Amino acid sequence: MHITRHTDYALRVLIYVALKGEAQSTIGEIADRYGISKNHLMKIVQSLNAKGYLVAQRGKNGGLRLQGDPAHINLGALVRDTEQDLALVECFDNPGNCLITPACRLKHVLAEALEAFFQVLDHYSLADLLPSSRQPELIRLLGIAS
8 A cells, every 4th residue: 555645744744743842833844844845735734724633823923733632643543534545456446347356355355454554553643653752863853943
């Protein structure tokens, strides 16, 4: 399975905002730190805000903050929320398109593998992706002032 850039960038945004804690982040600073298009990031932030992962405040002193504790943001739920298409093969959505669908067992094996993928992600939260106080390398790499 390959997650989309949308999900990848959503994870990066949440990591960045979580590392800033109570300090607000801006789309511009996140885009600069990761080298991502600001326009593309605006769509992702809008989606994360609409889904309740972020609080976006407009205006001169506006910015982004997490909506709640990073420990309550489940990675499996986040990936399910951000991925548009979880069909690993065409028969997940269109069983009539493949000649061997009536006798094929691949769909069931891949469905089981996808479920295992999500079971692993369901064991982790955003907090698990954040460094402990003894490992500030992620903060340093992103240029976040402490």
